[in-house]
Structures are given as structure tokens and as C-alpha cells.
Amino acid sequence: MPGPIIAIDGPSGSGKSSTSRGVAQRLGLRYVDTGAMYRAMTWWMLTHGVDVDDPAAIAARCDEPFIELGVDPAGPNVRVDGRDVSVEIREAGVADAVSRVAAVPEVRERLVRSQRDIVDDALASGSGVVMEGRDIGTVVLPQADLKVYLTAHVEARAARRALEESQRSGSGSLSAAQENLQSRDALDSTRAVSPLQQAADAVAIDGTHLTLDEVIDAVIRALPADVQ
Numbered sequence: 001m002p003g004p005i006i007a008i009d010g011p012s013g014s015g016k017s018s019t020s021r022g023v024a025q026r027l028g029l030r031y032v033d034t035g036a037m038y039r040a041m042t043w044w045m046l047t048h049g050v051d052v053d054d055p056a057a058i059a060a061r062c063d064e065p066f067i068e069l070g071v072d073p074a075g076p077n078v079r080v081d082g083r084d085v086s087v088e089i090r091e092a093g094v095a096d097a098v099s100r101v102a103a104v105p106e107v108r109e110r111l112v113r114s115q116r117d118i119v120d121d122a123l124a125s126g127s128g129v130v131m132e133g134r135d136i137g138t139v140v141l142p143q144a145d146l147k148v149y150l151t152a153h154v155e156a157r158a159a160r161r162a163l164e165e166s167q168r169s170g171s172g173s174l175s176a177a178q179e180n181l182q183s184r185d186a187l188d189s190t191r192a193v194s195p196l197q198q199a200a201d202a203v204a205i206d207g208t209h210l211t212l213d214e215v216i217d218a219v220i221r222a223l224p225a226d227v228q
């Protein structure tokens, strides 16, 4: 039987990406970073001068970018119209705008369709998937074999984001990271379409006081025996 399909949701900076990549590497599964797809869409809107405060303008153009996601957990990447934008999508301009772009229903419809196609492709070639995001267990893959809701205290999440930012750009402010996280969490949790929410049947893991390996172990332990 192909699979398993694992959905990992949670707020920004909760450790979803490292955990999802680690689980995919240990189990030999594909890794799908749906946040990178929303970021790639946002990068395209910004570079094409689309007003990210105008949902109708975003909706009108969201079919234009050609977004390709690399699903190897050892080296994930994302391309837009053939250009690798894996670095650009992590920059502050994209981080500040992405929640507004991700709230547009037409953007979500399009990207959710691509996300389901990626899973269908994986299953057709006998592979399983770890998909991370905000609405994976609730909307994109309600049939997932395992749904995880990963959280951590906001201070721990901000510290992680500030460290990533300083490794990338040479400087990272804890208070700026915390402000960005909290405003994104508020937008992502209160938007009308597919807000960040724990699925009723998700396993909740609080990673605040756990190492990355401990969180990965907890996810793998939570897999139902019939898909291990």
C-alpha cells in the first residue's frame, strides 16, 4: 500500500519545517512545504507590481505564475516561472505580505489543487508524503493517515525565527521576529477561508521543551501501526 500521508499544521515558527523534513527523511517520504507555495505566489505578486492589499487584483492574476515545488526533504526548493526563488521567498518583504495573499480564496483554491496533485503523483509512484502548512489536516488532506498540530510558546518561536534571520542576513531582532509572528498568526487564524485550526482528530505536540529529534520521534510514534 502506498503512503503514509502525514499532515503537519501549526503556527509560524513552531518547528513544522524542520520536523516535517526530519520525518520525511527518516521514513523516505516526499516533503511538501505548502508555505513555500504561498510565499512563491506572494513573491510573484510583489515582483509584478500587484497591490497585495487588493484581493481582487491578486485574484485576477493568481493563475499566472507557474510554481514548481521540489519535494526532496534533503534539498527542498521552489521555482517560479523556471527561476529558483528559494532564497527570495524568505526575505522580509515576502514575510510581511504573505498572510494577505494567502487569505485570497482564489489563491487558496489554486494552490490547494496543486497540493492535492502532488500527493496524487506521490501515491501513484508508490511514495508517501509529509505535507506541512496551516490547513492540511482540516482542508487539503482530511484523509491523512496522521494529522499533527505542532505548537510552541511564542517566545520560543520568535527566538527560532530571529536565529534563522540572523543566519540568513547577519542580523535578527527578537522583538521584530515576535511582532511578525504574532501579526501573521492573528491574520492566519482569523481569515474567512481555511483559518489555522487544529483538526478534531489531530495529535497535538507542544515542542517548546523538546529537541528536534524528540519532536520527530513523537510524530513517528503517533503513526497508526497499519501504516508504519
Ligand code: DC
Pocket: 012, 013, 034, 035, 036, 038, 039, 098, 099, 102, 103, 132, 133, 134, 135, 136, 184, 188
Ligand atoms: O509556513 P510559512 O511561514 O512558510 O507560511 C507562510 C504563510 O503562508 C503563512 O503566513 C501562512 C500561509 N500559509 C497558509 O495560509 N496555508 C498553508 N497551508 C501554508 C501557509
